[in-house]
Amino acid sequence: MIDSRAVINPKAELAEDVTVGPFSIIGPDVQIDAGTEIGPHVVIKGPTSIGKDNQIYQFASIGEDPQDKKYADEVTRLEVGDRNVIREFCTMHRGTLQDQGLTKVGDDNLFMAYTHVAHDCVIGDHVIMANGASIAGHVHVGDHAILGGFTLVHQFTQIGEYSFSAMGSAITQDIPPFVMVGGRPTRPHGINSVGMERNGKSPEVIRQIRQAYKILYKNNLRLEDAIEEMEGMAGESNELSNMVSFLRNVTRGILR
Known part of the structure:
Protein backbone atom coordinates (compact mmCIF):
# COMPACT_ATOMS: atom_id res chain seq x y z
CA MET A 1 0.00 0.00 0.00
CA ILE A 2 3.05 2.27 0.39
CA ASP A 3 5.07 2.89 -2.77
CA SER A 4 8.74 2.01 -2.41
CA ARG A 5 9.68 5.50 -3.62
CA ALA A 6 7.79 7.25 -0.81
CA VAL A 7 9.74 8.52 2.22
CA ILE A 8 8.06 7.71 5.55
CA ASN A 9 9.71 8.80 8.77
CA PRO A 10 9.92 5.96 11.34
CA LYS A 11 8.14 8.20 13.87
CA ALA A 12 5.08 8.53 11.65
CA GLU A 13 2.09 6.29 12.48
CA LEU A 14 0.06 4.98 9.55
CA ALA A 15 -2.84 2.55 9.73
CA GLU A 16 -2.20 -0.70 7.88
CA ASP A 17 -4.40 0.08 4.89
CA VAL A 18 -3.20 3.66 4.25
CA THR A 19 -2.08 4.17 0.66
CA VAL A 20 0.92 6.38 -0.10
CA GLY A 21 1.95 7.22 -3.67
CA PRO A 22 5.46 7.59 -5.09
CA PHE A 23 7.71 10.47 -3.99
CA SER A 24 5.44 11.51 -1.14
CA ILE A 25 7.18 12.54 2.09
CA ILE A 26 5.62 11.96 5.50
CA GLY A 27 7.50 13.36 8.47
CA PRO A 28 7.66 12.50 12.18
CA ASP A 29 4.68 13.05 14.48
CA VAL A 30 2.20 12.38 11.67
CA GLN A 31 -0.73 10.07 12.37
CA ILE A 32 -2.91 8.82 9.50
CA ASP A 33 -5.98 6.69 10.17
CA ALA A 34 -7.53 3.83 8.23
CA GLY A 35 -8.68 4.10 4.63
CA THR A 36 -6.87 7.35 3.82
CA GLU A 37 -5.23 7.59 0.41
CA ILE A 38 -2.16 9.79 -0.12
CA GLY A 39 -1.31 10.48 -3.76
CA PRO A 40 2.15 11.03 -5.28
CA HIS A 41 4.34 14.03 -4.42
CA VAL A 42 2.40 14.90 -1.24
CA VAL A 43 4.27 16.43 1.71
CA ILE A 44 2.86 15.98 5.23
CA LYS A 45 4.66 17.52 8.19
CA GLY A 46 3.84 16.98 11.86
CA PRO A 47 2.55 17.27 14.42
CA THR A 48 -0.45 16.41 12.23
CA SER A 49 -3.28 13.91 12.62
CA ILE A 50 -5.41 12.83 9.67
CA GLY A 51 -8.58 10.80 10.16
CA LYS A 52 -10.24 8.03 8.20
CA ASP A 53 -11.04 7.71 4.49
CA ASN A 54 -9.50 10.99 3.36
CA GLN A 55 -8.26 11.47 -0.20
CA ILE A 56 -5.21 13.68 -0.61
CA TYR A 57 -4.19 14.35 -4.19
CA GLN A 58 -0.77 15.00 -5.68
CA PHE A 59 1.31 18.06 -4.74
CA ALA A 60 -0.71 18.94 -1.64
CA SER A 61 1.23 20.35 1.34
CA ILE A 62 -0.30 19.41 4.68
CA GLY A 63 0.82 20.46 8.17
CA GLU A 64 3.57 22.85 7.15
CA ASP A 65 4.85 25.65 9.41
CA PRO A 66 2.48 28.63 9.65
CA GLN A 67 3.20 31.68 7.49
CA ASP A 68 3.45 33.96 10.52
CA LYS A 69 6.56 36.02 11.30
CA LYS A 70 5.90 35.54 15.01
CA TYR A 71 6.20 31.78 14.66
CA ALA A 72 9.41 30.57 16.34
CA ASP A 73 9.35 26.81 15.68
CA GLU A 74 7.15 26.08 18.68
CA VAL A 75 5.16 22.82 18.68
CA THR A 76 1.69 23.31 17.19
CA ARG A 77 -0.78 21.00 15.45
CA LEU A 78 -3.02 20.36 12.49
CA GLU A 79 -6.00 18.03 12.91
CA VAL A 80 -7.94 16.79 9.88
CA GLY A 81 -11.13 14.76 10.35
CA ASP A 82 -12.68 12.05 8.19
CA ARG A 83 -13.72 11.71 4.53
CA ASN A 84 -12.20 14.96 3.33
CA VAL A 85 -11.13 15.42 -0.28
CA ILE A 86 -7.98 17.54 -0.61
CA ARG A 87 -7.12 18.30 -4.21
CA GLU A 88 -3.96 19.32 -6.04
CA PHE A 89 -1.71 22.06 -4.58
CA CYS A 90 -3.90 22.57 -1.53
CA THR A 91 -1.99 23.92 1.50
CA MET A 92 -2.96 23.52 5.17
CA HIS A 93 -0.76 24.97 7.93
CA ARG A 94 -0.46 24.21 11.62
CA GLY A 95 -1.52 26.65 14.36
CA THR A 96 0.37 29.24 16.39
CA LEU A 97 0.65 29.98 20.09
CA GLN A 98 -1.01 33.35 19.43
CA ASP A 99 -4.23 31.27 19.29
CA GLN A 100 -4.89 27.71 20.47
CA GLY A 101 -1.86 26.27 18.69
CA LEU A 102 -4.21 24.26 16.49
CA THR A 103 -5.61 24.35 12.99
CA LYS A 104 -8.66 22.08 12.84
CA VAL A 105 -10.58 20.67 9.88
CA GLY A 106 -13.81 18.69 10.34
CA ASP A 107 -15.39 15.95 8.25
CA ASP A 108 -16.72 15.55 4.68
CA ASN A 109 -15.17 18.72 3.29
CA LEU A 110 -13.98 19.40 -0.27
CA PHE A 111 -10.88 21.50 -0.81
CA MET A 112 -10.43 22.07 -4.53
CA ALA A 113 -7.13 22.79 -6.25
CA TYR A 114 -4.94 25.65 -4.96
CA THR A 115 -7.03 26.31 -1.84
CA HIS A 116 -5.26 27.56 1.28
CA VAL A 117 -6.14 27.00 4.95
CA ALA A 118 -3.91 29.22 7.11
CA HIS A 119 -2.75 28.81 10.69
CA ASP A 120 -5.28 28.59 13.52
CA CYS A 121 -8.30 28.24 11.23
CA VAL A 122 -11.27 26.10 12.30
CA ILE A 123 -13.38 24.53 9.56
CA GLY A 124 -16.60 22.65 10.26
CA ASP A 125 -18.20 19.82 8.28
CA HIS A 126 -19.46 19.64 4.69
CA VAL A 127 -17.60 22.82 3.69
CA ILE A 128 -16.64 23.44 0.06
CA MET A 129 -13.72 25.68 -0.87
CA ALA A 130 -13.62 26.06 -4.66
CA ASN A 131 -10.43 26.50 -6.68
CA GLY A 132 -8.11 29.18 -5.37
CA ALA A 133 -10.19 30.12 -2.32
CA SER A 134 -7.94 31.19 0.57
CA ILE A 135 -8.63 31.87 4.23
CA ALA A 136 -6.16 33.83 6.34
CA GLY A 137 -5.18 33.03 9.92
CA HIS A 138 -7.70 32.53 12.73
CA VAL A 139 -10.72 32.27 10.37
CA HIS A 140 -13.67 30.10 11.47
CA VAL A 141 -15.87 28.52 8.79
CA GLY A 142 -19.24 27.00 9.75
CA ASP A 143 -20.82 23.76 8.53
CA HIS A 144 -22.07 23.61 4.93
CA ALA A 145 -20.50 26.95 3.99
CA ILE A 146 -19.35 27.34 0.37
CA LEU A 147 -16.51 29.64 -0.66
CA GLY A 148 -16.56 30.27 -4.39
CA GLY A 149 -13.46 30.23 -6.56
CA PHE A 150 -10.76 32.76 -5.59
CA THR A 151 -12.67 33.96 -2.53
CA LEU A 152 -10.28 35.70 -0.12
CA VAL A 153 -11.11 35.87 3.60
CA HIS A 154 -9.43 38.33 5.98
CA GLN A 155 -7.85 37.05 9.18
CA PHE A 156 -10.03 36.62 12.31
CA THR A 157 -13.20 36.58 10.19
CA GLN A 158 -16.12 34.24 10.93
CA ILE A 159 -18.05 32.56 8.11
CA GLY A 160 -21.47 31.34 9.24
CA GLU A 161 -23.04 27.98 8.50
CA TYR A 162 -24.72 27.56 5.10
CA SER A 163 -23.31 30.88 3.90
CA PHE A 164 -22.18 31.23 0.30
CA SER A 165 -19.65 33.50 -1.38
CA ALA A 166 -19.60 34.12 -5.12
CA MET A 167 -16.46 33.81 -7.22
CA GLY A 168 -13.81 36.40 -6.43
CA SER A 169 -15.39 37.66 -3.20
CA ALA A 170 -13.18 39.66 -0.83
CA ILE A 171 -14.50 39.08 2.68
CA THR A 172 -13.25 41.46 5.37
CA GLN A 173 -16.08 41.17 7.91
CA ASP A 174 -18.13 38.33 9.37
CA ILE A 175 -20.74 36.64 7.18
CA PRO A 176 -23.88 35.61 9.11
CA PRO A 177 -25.24 32.09 8.68
CA PHE A 178 -27.35 31.39 5.56
CA VAL A 179 -26.32 34.65 3.83
CA MET A 180 -25.04 34.86 0.24
CA VAL A 181 -22.41 37.46 -0.62
CA GLY A 182 -20.70 38.56 -3.82
CA GLY A 183 -19.79 41.44 -6.10
CA ARG A 184 -17.13 44.14 -5.96
CA PRO A 185 -17.16 45.44 -3.32
CA THR A 186 -18.56 42.29 -1.75
CA ARG A 187 -22.07 42.78 -0.40
CA PRO A 188 -24.94 40.54 0.84
CA HIS A 189 -27.31 39.24 -1.84
CA GLY A 190 -30.06 37.25 -0.12
CA ILE A 191 -30.06 33.85 1.55
CA ASN A 192 -28.68 30.49 0.45
CA SER A 193 -32.12 28.89 0.01
CA VAL A 194 -30.82 26.35 -2.51
CA GLY A 195 -28.18 25.10 -0.08
Missing part, protein backbone atom coordinates in the same frame (compact mmCIF):
# COMPACT_ATOMS: atom_id res chain seq x y z
CA MET A 196 -30.75 24.81 2.69
CA GLU A 197 -33.21 22.95 0.44
CA ARG A 198 -30.53 20.50 -0.67
CA ASN A 199 -29.76 19.72 2.95
CA GLY A 200 -33.35 19.12 4.00
CA LYS A 201 -34.32 22.41 5.62
CA SER A 202 -38.09 22.81 5.68
CA PRO A 203 -39.94 25.56 3.80
CA GLU A 204 -40.91 27.06 7.17
CA VAL A 205 -37.27 27.29 8.26
CA ILE A 206 -36.32 28.90 4.96
CA ARG A 207 -39.20 31.38 5.35
CA GLN A 208 -37.99 32.29 8.84
CA ILE A 209 -34.43 32.82 7.62
CA ARG A 210 -35.67 34.99 4.76
CA GLN A 211 -37.62 37.11 7.25
CA ALA A 212 -34.55 37.38 9.47
CA TYR A 213 -32.53 38.53 6.46
CA LYS A 214 -35.04 41.30 5.81
CA ILE A 215 -34.81 42.42 9.43
CA LEU A 216 -31.04 42.43 9.30
CA TYR A 217 -30.51 44.02 5.90
CA LYS A 218 -33.70 45.70 4.66
CA ASN A 219 -35.24 47.46 7.65
CA ASN A 220 -32.46 50.00 8.26
CA LEU A 221 -32.03 48.86 11.86
CA ARG A 222 -28.95 49.11 14.02
CA LEU A 223 -27.37 45.68 14.44
CA GLU A 224 -28.33 45.54 18.12
CA ASP A 225 -31.97 46.34 17.33
CA ALA A 226 -32.08 43.81 14.51
CA ILE A 227 -30.70 41.12 16.83
CA GLU A 228 -33.38 41.85 19.43
CA GLU A 229 -36.16 41.62 16.83
CA MET A 230 -34.77 38.37 15.44
CA GLU A 231 -34.44 36.96 18.93
CA GLY A 232 -38.10 37.69 19.56
CA MET A 233 -39.15 35.59 16.57
CA ALA A 234 -36.64 32.75 17.08
CA GLY A 235 -38.91 30.64 19.29
CA GLU A 236 -37.86 27.00 19.03
CA SER A 237 -36.06 27.46 15.71
CA ASN A 238 -32.51 26.14 16.05
CA GLU A 239 -31.52 27.90 12.85
CA LEU A 240 -32.68 31.32 13.99
CA SER A 241 -31.20 30.78 17.45
CA ASN A 242 -27.87 29.90 15.85
CA MET A 243 -28.06 33.02 13.70
CA VAL A 244 -28.76 35.23 16.71
CA SER A 245 -25.94 33.62 18.68
CA PHE A 246 -23.55 34.21 15.79
CA LEU A 247 -24.53 37.87 15.54
CA ARG A 248 -24.07 38.40 19.26
CA ASN A 249 -20.51 37.13 19.00
CA VAL A 250 -19.20 38.90 15.91
CA THR A 251 -15.71 40.31 16.29
CA ARG A 252 -15.22 42.33 13.10
CA GLY A 253 -18.75 43.50 12.45
CA ILE A 254 -20.86 41.91 9.72
CA LEU A 255 -20.73 42.51 6.01
CA ARG A 256 -23.69 44.82 5.27
